[in-house]
Amino acid sequence: MSFDPVYKLVKQIPRGRVLTYGALARALRLPGGARTAGRAMGATPSGKGIPWHRVLGANGKILIREPYASLQKKLLESEGIPVVESRISLRKHLWTPPGKKSSSAKKTRRSSAPR
Secondary structure: OOOHHHHHHHOOOOOOOEEEHHHHHHHHOOOOHHHHHHHHHHOOOOOOOOOHHHEEOHHHEOOOOOOHHHHHHHHHHHOOOOOEOOEOOHHHHEOOOOOOOOHHHHHHHHHOOOO
């Protein structure tokens, strides 16, 4: 399995925002779920501009081991995301991947426009 779709989505996470392994897996319908997302992030190639540090465990927890956990914390804090006891507030910093808009949503928007 190629992890390219995972890296493509992770590159879209804006500065100051994060995504969980589970949400990443659901967005891409990864077989194996969050574990597969974790494996992909563990295999992130260096020098490709993939912001691996923006992907966290459930409840905003840093799950990777040292020395990378300290680096992840430092990188998140450099983007204005406070890390307290290896956690960040998902309520404030969770990013929602763009979804496909249904045609009914487009119709609703058009019909509510002023004429």
